[in-house]
Amino acid sequence: MTTVRGLSFSPNGKLLASGTSDSIIKLWRWDTGELVRSLGAHSAAVSKLAFSPDNKWLATGSEDGSIKLWNPNTGEFIGALEGHASGIIGLAYSHDGKRIVVRTLNAFQIAPIKQKSWLTTYVPILGSPVSIQ
Numbered sequence: 001m002t003t004v005r006g007l008s009f010s011p012n013g014k015l016l017a018s019g020t021s022d023s024i025i026k027l028w029r030w031d032t033g034e035l036v037r038s039l040g041a042h043s044a045a046v047s048k049l050a051f052s053p054d055n056k057w058l059a060t061g062s063e064d065g066s067i068k069l070w071n072p073n074t075g076e077f078i079g080a081l082e083g084h085a086s087g088i089i090g091l092a093y094s095h096d097g098k099r100i101v102v103r104t105l106n107a108f109q110i111a112p113i114k115q116k117s118w119l120t121t122y123v124p125i126l127g128s129p130v131s132i133q
Contacts, residue, residue, distance in 0.1 A: 002020050002021055002022045002024075003020065003021045004018050004019070004020055004021075005019050005020060005021055005045050005046060005047040006018070006019040006046060006047040006048050006049050007019075007049065008049035008050055008051055008058075009030070009051070010051045010055050010072065011051055011052075011053055011054075011055055012055050013030060014029065014030060014031070014055075015027050015028065015029065015030060015036065015051075015055075015072060016028045016030050017049045017051070017058055017060075017072065018049075019045070019046030019047055019048070019049050019060060019062075020045065020046060021045045022045075023040060023042040023043060023044055023045060023046055023062065023064075024038055024039070024040050024046070025038065025039040025040070025042075025046055025049070025058075025060050025070070026038050026039075027039070027058075027072055027075075037075045039060075039070055039075055039077075041068050041077055041080070042060065042062035042064055042066060042068065043062070043064045043066075044062050044063040044064035044087070045062060045063045046060050046061070046062050046063075047061065047062070047063060047087070047088070047089075048060065048061030048062075048088050048089070048090065048091035049061070049091070050091045050092050050093050050100070051072065051093070052093050052097040053093060053095060053096070053097045054097055055072070055073075056071065056072075056073075056097075057069055057070065057071065057072070057078065057093075057097070057113070058070045058071075058072040059091055059093070059100050060091075061087075061088030061089075061090075061091040061102070062087065062088060063087035063088070064087070065086060065087055065088065065104070066080055066081065066088075067080065067081040067088060067091065067100065067102060067111070068080050068081075069081075069113070081100075081102070081111050086104045086105040086106060087104065087105070088102060088103070088104060089103050089104060089105060090102070090103025090108075091103070097113070098112060098113060099111065099112050099113065100113060
């Protein structure tokens with residue numbers, strides 16, 4: 001049985017993103033309840049979701065230890081941040097949308113974002129750096 005593991009409203013209030021135990025992300029129109037699209041790229045449950053403050057990006061965190069970045073308006077997959085030793089238990093954008101803060105069981109880390117892709121550097125707060133693809 002599939003269960004919802006995480007939810008996030010877009011800042012403009014138009015979309016609701018849900019993450020499920022079967023690794024699927026669903027985007028819903030809040031005003032009608034209509035399913036806009038389904039996204040799938042994780043290999044485990046998706047429990048953390050965060051929209052950027054400008055509504056242009058959706059970050060999803062999974063129990064597989066990966067973070068995926070999406071364009072919620074088109075469904076385009078932008079990139080992945082992988083290599084965490086444990087699942088993602090916290091995920092949030094900075095107020096300006098230029099960074100994502102990631103919380104795992106072992107560490108807090110910051111992933112800077114530039115335009116449509118991850119930067120090639122990773123700045124850890126605690127713990128070891130991970131690779132960016």
